[in-house]
Amino acid sequence: MIDFALDDRMEALREFLHGFAVDELRPRARAADVSGTVEPEVIARLGEMAGDRAAIVPSLRSDEGHDGPRSDGMVAVVGGEELAWGDAAMILNIPGPGLVGPSISSAGTPDQQRRFLAEIFDGAGPRFGALAVTEAQAGSDVSNLRTTAVRDGDEWVLNGTKVFCTNGARADVLVVNATIDPGAGRSGQRLFVVLKGTPGMAVGRIERKLGLTASETAELVFDGCRIPFDHIVGGEEALRPASGFKATLRAFDASRPGVAAMAIGIGRAAFDYVTEWSRTEIPRHARRRPFVEARLAATERDLAAARGLARRAAWMADNRIPNSKEASMAKASGPRAALRACVSAIEIMGPEGYSREHLVEKWFRDIKVYDIFEGTGQIQRVVIGRHILGRLD
Ligand SMILES: Cc1cc2nc3c(=O)[nH]c(=O)nc-3n(C[C@H](O)[C@H](O)[C@H](O)COP(=O)(O)OP(=O)(O)OC[C@H]3O[C@@H](n4cnc5c(N)ncnc54)[C@H](O)[C@@H]3O)c2cc1C
Known part of the structure; x- marks a missing residue:
């Protein structure tokens, strides 16, 4: 029988995060909601918490490149519930890979997992990842995606506009989906990594929202944005027609x-x-x-x-x-x-x-x-x- 009761490590993680939610998140939830921002010192505190959390149950980085059971899925559900109990908007400001984590750990090569996660974990100051999939005409209907990635020698050139990207404006590592074959529908799509400051990528409008007001949601514009060839998630393997979407x-x-x-x-x-x-x-x-x-x-x-x-x-x-x-x-x-x-x-x-x-x-x-x-x-x-x-x- 499968038993989803938490083992000692997960229970220790849950208790630690619940305490953090009670002491640090809940008391600041209203102020963050009203101002629509989270102060830099609070972001730093969130970063410290993420470090302490990783010390209790090592997650993404310790899972890199081995084939045994991982723990990051369970860490995400146990931790996500406790932290969102404290405040769902503030926790989207926790420095770390965010949705880049699942993208890279599930589809990236071991080398990409090491390199791109290091961009986030080993950089100075709070660093963020973000996933840019949605376009104005393509959210649920991903086959309608228009952002293109065209190979030019040992580079890819990205063109297109992404909308509603959580932490998009501040992201140090961005995973973007784009088509390498616009006529191929979903099977033409691949994921690409774009690092902050890459020429040809610009931040557009920041959304004003009904809820999660203290979470940044941005439009991103790619105009002749050049990235190295090996930034295609999955590497050479991703070029095979079947890998697609x-x-x-x-x-x-x-x-x-x-x-x-x-x-x-x-x-x-x-x-x-x-x-x-x-x-x-x-x-x-x-x-x-x-x-x-x-x-x-x-x-x-x-x-x-x-x-x-x-x-x-x-x-x-x-x-x-x-x-x-x-x-x-x-x-x-x-x-x-x-x-x-x-x-x-x-x-x-x-x-x-x-x-x-x-x-x-x-x-x-x-x-x-x-x-x-x-x-x-x-x-x-x-x-x-x-x-x-x-x-x-
Ligand atoms: C605060 C916020 C943060 C976000 N963060 C991110 C992010 O970080 N990265 C990112 O890529 N995107 C992000 N999104 C975008 C989000 O993922 C999309 O809005 C969502 O996938 C829906 O796509 P859409 O907007 O194109 O809506 P549509 O697909 O146009 O859907 C509109 C409505 O039609 C329904 N519908 C559409 N097709 C069908 C169907 N075949 N059958 C039944 N019903 C259907 C939908 O369920 C929905 O109710 C964010 C959105 C918000 C609001």
Whole structure:
């Protein structure tokens, strides 16, 4: 039987991160939401936390280039939930590879894993990675992608515009998907690494958003942007026609469980908060009690089920078991369960839940995007359905 109970190391990690969330994230959540920024000294503190976290359960770097089980999937789901419980927007400011991690570790060569992760881990000051896939006309419909990568001797030349890229403006290492054969649809697509400061790459507009306001979301413009030939993720192997879009899909399979877990963290924040509120306030609102009990019961059930799906998908990724369907199941479930948790929290609290006196309204604003980025909920259900019918192309 597969047991997803946390071992001692993972439990120590969870406790450490929960403490960090309580002491460092939650008290600053409202100020960051209002200002839309995270102060440099707080980013430095987030960086220290990331170092301490890696010391408890070595993740990405220790996994490089060996074939045994990894731990980074489980670290992402256990850690993502605890940190998002503290504040989902601030944690997108944690220095580190971000979505570059799953892209490079799942599809990069061992040499690329070493080199590009070193750009982030070994550089001076806080350093960031970002993944730029979405274009104005191509998000769910990736076959519509227009960014091109044309080979010119020992370089690639990138042209195109990416939108809604988390940490795009500040990224030291950017993974970009582009087509090397515009007529080939998805199978023409490859991932490329672009380092900060590469001529021909410019930051466009910074989005103003409903939620996750303290997280930077940028447009990126590539205009004759030249990168070395060996920045194609997967190296020479990636040139084979069959490899195509698979690298992008593998990256999503690796990252979706962690994104689902972050959503669950937001939902659990709302659930914990409204549970405490109910304990003290229900005597004042005795008529609400049956409704409150029913909603809390449904929320706890939904979050527990979603957590199980996220941990299963992460465990499969760590054990190198294909997890595309399970990753989509986790991603389809976590944000939905968490959105219901946030709605329930507001409805249980009545008008107080809508007030900025409480963080519940912020969690309600923050959670929606988890059903949008890394593939929308609708798209996850399409993926699951195609797996069931055996028609995933
Ligand atoms: C805050 C934020 C941060 C983001 N960060 C990143 C990032 O770091 N990197 C990145 O590359 N992208 C990022 N994105 C972009 C995000 O991944 C896309 O917005 C998302 O994949 C949806 O694509 P789209 O915008 O083209 O919407 P569309 O694909 O146009 O979808 C619009 C609606 O139609 C539905 N729909 C579309 N096709 C189907 C279908 N076949 N069946 C059923 N329903 C369908 C969708 O579910 C959605 O509800 C971010 C977005 C936001 C809001």
